Amino acid sequence: MMNHYPLWKNVLILIVVAGGFFYAAPNLYAPDPALQIAGASSSQTIDRPILGRAEQALTKAGIPFFGEVIQEQGKSALLRLTDRDQQLRAQAVVARELGDGFIVALNLAPTTPDWLLQGGATPMKLGLDLSGGVHFKLEVDVAAATERRLEQYEIGIKKRLREERVRGRVSLDGQRAVMQFRAEADREAARKLVAELYPELFLDRVDEADAWLLYADVTEQTITELVDYAVTQNLTTIRNRVNELGVSEPLVQRQGRNRIVVELPGIQDTAEAKRILGKVANLEFRLVAEANAPISERQRFEYRSAGREGMTEWLERDVIISGESVSNAQAGFDQNSQPNVSISLDGEGGMLMSRATRANVKRRMGVLFIERKYRTRYEVTESGEEVAKRIPYDEKKLLTAPVIQSALGAQFQITGLDNPGESSELALMLRAGALAAPITFVEERTVGPSLGAENIRLGTKSVQVGLALVVVFMMLYYRVFGVAAVLALSGNLVLLVAIMSLLGATLTLPGIAGIVLTVGMAVDANVLIFARIREEIRGGAPPQTAIGQGFDRAVVTILDANITTLIVAIILYAIGTGPVKGFAVTLSVGIITSMLSSIIGTRALVNLFYGGRRVQALSIGGVGVTKVAQQGAAE
Secondary structure, three states: OOOOOOHHHHHHHHHHHHHHHHHHHHHHOOOEEEEEEEEOOOOOOOOHHHHHHHHHHHHHHOOOEEEEEEEHHHOEEEEEEOOHHHHHHHHHHHHHHHOOOEEEEEEEEOOOOHHHHOOOOOOOEEOHHHHOEEEEEEEEOHHHHHHHHHHHHHHHHHHHHHHOOOOOEEEEOOOEEEEEEOOHHHHHHHHHHHHHHOOOOEEEEEEOOOOEEEEEEOOHHHHHHHHHHHHHHHHHHHHHHHHHHOOOOOEEEEEOOOEEEEEEEOOOOHHHHHHHHOOOEEEEEEEEOOOOOOHHHEEEEEEOOHHHOOOEEEEEOOOOEEHHHEEEEEEEEOOOOOEEEEEEEOHHHHHHHHHHHHOOOOOEEEEEEEEEEEEEEEEEOOOOOEEEEEEEEEEEEEEEOOEOOOOOOOEEEEOOOOOHHHHHHHHHHHHHOOOOOOEEEEEEEEEOHHHHHHHHHHHHHHHHHHHHHHHHHHHHHHHHHHHHHHHHHHHHHHHHHHHHHHHOOEEOHHHHHHHHHHHHHHHHHHHHHHHHHHHHHHOOOOHHHHHHHHHHHHHHHHHHHHHHHHHHHHHHHHHOOOHHHHHHHHHHHHHHHHHHHHHHHHHHHHHHHHOOOOOOOOOOOOHHHHHHHHHHHHO
16 A cells, blocks of 8 residues: 555645635735725715815825725725824814715725736635724614504505595504494495505404494514514615715624614724714605795705706695605616616505696606705814714705606606716615614624724734644654644645635634634544554554555544534524624634545645655654554564
8 A cells, every 4th residue: 555646636636725825815915994985975976186185184184195096986085094093083184174075984905916806816804803893783663663554554544534435433552453433334345445455454343332343453474574574674774874884894684583783894983883874864755836836835945956956946845755655766777868766665655646646647746855964063172172063954955856747656767867876876765765663772882993903913823822832742743744734734724714715704703713723623633643543553554554544544533523513613603693603604614624634635745755655664753653663564
């Protein structure tokens, strides 16, 4: 038995290791602290004069920067800083210089060379505990969402009965609407109308001495669907809102039945993050007021469209529907290749829109966009410190006021927009402008950038110390086999980092703990193999036979131990959240790479050292083993 791999297997191992080094290499290039500048509106572009103002402000403040660049055809700009401790100060300086029309966010700019990026190699993303930032836990108010839906049922039923001239009283009693009538015919008519309007309600007729009652109960299934809808819609809303912060890889995920976890790496301004998450924007559809309508019944608004700059229009005070009735909105283009937004309304919104437009054909309808904004005012305190104070206000702008050509239903289009950026922004705000249910901040914490850097330093040090101790022990005790194990272990770490980078996994502090654990597990596998080889030698097997049988017979034990741990890691990933998931991912990938490196990598190196030649003794540690090996060779 000569213990050697065929050429194709050795070539394959070399290709895998080389690929591992290539895709792990971007992690050697630490990102630069940076400022990202974007317009408050998605249609606003960042040009060279605006970037020049930011540069002049930083220069005046004595904050060094470099590598300024305009990104994505003017949608944003990036300024790299030389000192991460200056990020918060630089953000305040640039934000004051540019004013409220711009968003200045903290970010980390990659430094990966282009030749790596062109090959698809990117560094691992850093989690909140490594890059710093803010963590929020939000709770959706389920009771408020249910109460709001019940009120909608009550209002809708009242309107429908009034329109159809069905006499009766409607009130709420817990999770049901109670309708009381004086005639059975009225109750039957109401039952048909309600069943048509809200088919999800369970209707029950009850007769009393002087009244005919109709109960409309909200089923548990409806409540469950309502909660799921509210949480899912709020999840989408919040995810869209945090995109305005320009944060790299924000985490927005559902936790449990009615909670949402938000992590924003790189953000240290908690107030700014909370402002974005709580941002309010809405849309109102109103008829254009008649020329002879009293002033008290109409309001005047300016056009937001650049093509109608300075023009105004009078709208009626009564609102047909608002953005809360919008179930979906998508930006697109009409038949003339002009930007538009396709609107989908919910059941009640579609009914109200159809009724209003059917009765007002040939009149004009205005689309009013309402956004909560903030003005920044700088005040000097008694101690002489300058403090920025944000004052909220509602900005109302008229987007368009087209003529109603025919009755509209639950789906229609908003046209008259200036550019695709404006249509995309409008569609986003319609989808994410109104929360389906109120949310409250039940937990918040801030991780400073210095703490994140300290975590990286200590985590890296722990891996280095652990690896150094393993190297010293393996090389001193197992000698040549120890060298093979150390080289395979190094390749294991490279493959682990490469795979996590390819998967786009986020590295957290528990993830670093998983890497340290992987080092130990990889060594355990090698120890099992080496112990088995020594047993074979003690049993009188020749060195080459002992190597082959040692690897082959230890494989079953290694697989059993690692598969058991892999099952635990999968369970952790399935039921865990946040850092627990990060640990599970690292551990899972580490188990797989450890088995590959220990079983295949270490054997390839041992074959390189001992394979293909006659061996009299093995340098595997232990004086007794060496003597037995020599005795076996002599026999």
